[in-house]
Structures are given as C-alpha cells and as structure tokens.
Amino acid sequence: MRLAVLGAGEMGTTHANAYALIGRKEPVEIAGIVSRTATKARRLAKQVHAPWFTDPQKILRDESIDAIDVTVPSGVHRTLVVSALSRGKHVFCETPIALTLRDADAMIDAARSNRRIFLVAQVMRFVSDYQRAHNEVGSGSLGKPRIVVARRLARPYWSAKRPRPFRIYGEPIVELSIHDFGVANWIFGRPLSVLAHGVSGSSGVTEHALVAVEYRGGGRAYIEGSAMMPPGFPFTTALRVQCDAGVFDHVTQFTGGPIPKTQSVRYTERGLEKVPVRGHDPYEEECRHFVRTVLRKADAKILGPGAERDALRIALAARESIRKGREVDLPH
Numbered sequence: 001m002r003l004a005v006l007g008a009g010e011m012g013t014t015h016a017n018a019y020a021l022i023g024r025k026e027p028v029e030i031a032g033i034v035s036r037t038a039t040k041a042r043r044l045a046k047q048v049h050a051p052w053f054t055d056p057q058k059i060l061r062d063e064s065i066d067a068i069d070v071t072v073p074s075g076v077h078r079t080l081v082v083s084a085l086s087r088g089k090h091v092f093c094e095t096p097i098a099l100t101l102r103d104a105d106a107m108i109d110a111a112r113s114n115r116r117i118f119l120v121a122q123v124m125r126f127v128s129d130y131q132r133a134h135n136e137v138g139s140g141s142l143g144k145p146r147i148v149v150a151r152r153l154a155r156p157y158w159s160a161k162r163p164r165p166f167r168i169y170g171e172p173i174v175e176l177s178i179h180d181f182g183v184a185n186w187i188f189g190r191p192l193s194v195l196a197h198g199v200s201g202s203s204g205v206t207e208h209a210l211v212a213v214e215y216r217g218g219g220r221a222y223i224e225g226s227a228m229m230p231p232g233f234p235f236t237t238a239l240r241v242q243c244d245a246g247v248f249d250h251v252t253q254f255t256g257g258p259i260p261k262t263q264s265v266r267y268t269e270r271g272l273e274k275v276p277v278r279g280h281d282p283y284e285e286e287c288r289h290f291v292r293t294v295l296r297k298a299d300a301k302i303l304g305p306g307a308e309r310d311a312l313r314i315a316l317a318a319r320e321s322i323r324k325g326r327e328v329d330l331p332h
Contacts, residue, residue, distance in 0.1 A: 001028050001294055004059045006080060007071030008035035008044040011094055015069050015121075018287040020048045028291045031065050032058075056080060060087055067117075067294055069287070070094060074175075075168030078103040081118070085110040090117040092290040096178050097308045099170050101316065104309045117300055119290050120308040124179050125186065126282035126289070129250045129264045132275060133241050136248050137187055142268070143244030145187055148221040150180035151238040155229045158203065171205040173198065173322075174315040177225030180239075182311035184213060184221035187241060190310055191215055195327040196318035201228050211318045248275070 005016045012035070019030050030050040035041035038054050045052035059065060060083050067090040070080055074096045084091050091111070097120050098104040111118030124130050137145050154176065158164035169175055173196075185191060193214045198206035207228040213221040235254040240247060246268035254260045264275040292298035317328040 001066040001291065002031040002064055003028055003067045003069060003291075004032040004034060004062075004065050005030065005044075005069045005071065006034045006056055006059070007094075008033055008037070008040040009071065012069075012071040013044055013047075014283045015071055015092075015094075015287055016044055016048045016050075018281070018284040019069075019291070021284060022288050022291055026288070026291050026295070031062070034059055060084055060089070063088075066090060067092065067290075069290070073165075073168040074170050075099050078106055081107045082110040085114045085116045085118060088114065088116065090290075090294050092119050092121060092287070093305075094121050095123070095182075095308060096170050096174055096312060096315070097305060098312065099168075099174065101309065101312065104305070104312060108305050108309065111305070117294055118305055119293060119300060119303040120305050121283075121286050121290075122179075122182050122303055122308055122311075123282050123286055124183050125302060126280075126285040128277045128279045128282070129252070129262060130183060130239060132264060132277050133239055133248045133250060134183075134186055136266070137241055137243065142241075142246035142248065142266075145219060145241055145243045147240075147242040148184045148187055148219070149223075149238075149240040149242075150183060150221070151224045151236060152176050152180055153224070153226045153229050153233065153236045155231065155233055155235070156201070156203075156207070156227055164203070166203070166205055171203075171319075172227040173206050173209050173211075173225060173319055174312070176227060177209065177211065177223055177318070178308075178311045178315045180223045180225065181211075181213070181221075181314040182307060183239065184215075184223065185307060185310050185314075188215040188217070188219040188221065190332065191221075191314055191330050193327050193329045194314055194317040194321055196321040198318075198322040199228070206319065206322055209318060209322065211314070211321075213314055245269070 033045040041052035198209035201207035208226040
C-alpha cells in the first residue's frame with residue numbers, strides 16, 4: 001500500500017518514522033510528506049526517503065495513493081479527512097478526532113458512505129501497561145471493575161513566545177484528558193453523565209480539571225488533567241483500576257531520560273505483586289495496526305472512530321459542566 005503523511009510536526013515525524021520501520025516487514029511505502037512549511041516537509045521527507053509537498057491536494061488527487069495519515073491540528077481535520085475518504089482513500093487520524101461532535105460525525109459518515117477504513121490514533125490502547133490493565137479487567141481475575149482513577153499532569157506546553165492556538169488544537173481538557181476519557185470508556189463502556197471542576201490559567205482556558213464520569217452499571221471514573229504543573233514537575237501519567245477482588249495500579253513519569261520511570265503493581269488478597277510488562281513503542285504499534293487493518297490483517301474496531309467520539313463527548317461535556325457549574329447528562 002502507498003501512504004502519505006499530512007503534517008510534518010512532532011506527531012507527523014513520529015508516524016512517518018514508524019512507517020519507515022514498518023515498511024521493512026509490511027508492504028507499505030511512504031508516498032509523500034505534506035506540510036505547509038517547505039522546510040519541515042523537506043527535512044522529514046529526507047529522513048524517510050520520500051517525496052515532499054506543500055499542497056495536500058496533490059496527494060488527495062493522486063489515485064495511486066491508498067491511504068493518508070492526518071497529523072495536522074484537530075480543528076482542521078474534517079476538511080482533509082472527508083476529502084480523502086470521498087476520493088477513496090483510507091484514513092488514519094491523530095487524536096483528538098475533532099473539536100466538535102459535528103465535525104467528528106461528518107468524518108464518520110464520510111467513511112461509512114464511501115466504505116473506507118477510518119481509524120483514530122487512540123495511542124493509550126497500545127501503551128503496554130494500559131493494555132495490561134485492560135486485559136486484567138477483561139479476564140475477570142480482579143472481579144468487576146468499580147472505579148477508575150487516571151491522571152495526566154504536565155507543565156504548560158506553550159509560552160508568551162510560543163502561544164497555543166486552542167481554537168485549532170483544542171484546550172487541555174480536550175487535547176490532554178481525552179486520552180484518559182478514552183481509557184475509562186475502554187474499561188466501562190459508554191458514559192452516562194459528567195461532573196467537572198476546573199481552574200483557569202493565564203491562557204484563559206481551563207488548565208487543570210477534575211472530572212467525574214458515571215457509567216451504566218455503577219462504574220465511576222475520576223480523571224485529573226493538568227497543563228499548569230510547576231517547572232521541574234515531570235510529565236506524569238497514572239491509572240488505577242479498583243475492582244471487587246483487587247486493584248491494578250500504574251504510574252509513569254518522564255524524568256528527562258530516554259526511558260521513562262514506570263511501574264505497575266497488583267493488589268489482591270495475596271498482597272502486593274509487581275506486574276512485569278514488556279514495553280514497546282505505542283506509536284509504532286498503532287501505525288502498524290492501521291497498515292494491517294488496510295491490508296485486512298487486523299480488526300478495525302480496536303481504533304474505531306466511535307470510541308474516540310465518545311471520549312470527545314466527555315471532554316466537551318466536562319467543559320460545559322465547568323462553565324455551568326452542574327452535572328451534564330450524556331443521552332444515547
């Protein structure tokens with residue numbers, strides 16, 4: 001299959017390099033790198049030995065290209081994704097899928113009407129420790145899941161010199177916490193209601209939020225997301241799944257070295273047990289899954305857009321809950 005990457009920023013670079021590695025074993029060729037900035041496009045294209053472009057239409061009109069990977073800002077996903085799907089191309093889209101449900105639905109509808117594969121890069125489903133947590137719950141060995149607690153804590157990733165245009169990238173409650181909303185849904189299913197509290201920063205948007213999500217069957221998720229941690233605080237992610245017969249607990253801290261500090265443990269009636277988890281590159285794995293899905297070797301449901309839409313629903317409802325100061329229902 002011939003695949004082009006739209007976007008040559010951090011995530012576009014990550015995905016392009018992943019496809020270059022995957023191409024050693026799978027029949028995938030990088031057919032183009034596209035960026036508005038010629039310098040970025042040229043630099044990344046040179047790394048992966050591919051042609052480069054600044055006009056995405058050249059890629060979209062090329063009938064020899066089977067698929068595209070969209071890593072541009074979320075606020076402009078809809079136009080490129082719908083255009084690609086309507087031209088018969090399969091699409092892998094970076095998360096958040098969109099900043100509105102209307103845009104998300106337009107992309108999902110375009111995939112359905114054109115009978116093309118449309119997956120969303122829900123990377124946490126390929127993070128080893130999160131996969132282990134999901135599998136432990138799914139096996140029933142810890143009993144019925146009752147409570148999920150997740151954290152994603154970061155320093156501000158913008159500054160006065162490098163402002164973040166939230167209207168096209170999404171504010172932190174969407175851009176960061178959507179990953180943990182997706183994990184909670186992965187464990188419990190579809191959410192019923194959201195109650196959130198938040199603190200606004202100098203950016204004018206909510207930079208630190210606590211979000212409580214209720215699920216059918218009584219499950220509860222408590223998600224803390226922040227982009228206002230102080231200087232020196234390491235980027236930290238954590239997940240605790242409390243079940244009837246035990247607890248799975250995981251923490252990762254990115255302390256500046258090439259390998260983050262990570263630990264997963266299990267608490268049961270037998271006491272504390274360390275859970276050894278063999279790591280891998282989750283970005284490479286999600287890209288490989290897309291390739292294998294297009295080649296009819298993998299299950300599209302694992303990264304289906306419906307799951308990402310449900311996570312976006314929570315993020316938007318949390319924002320509404322903070323603004324209105326009340327719980328927000330999520331009707332089916």
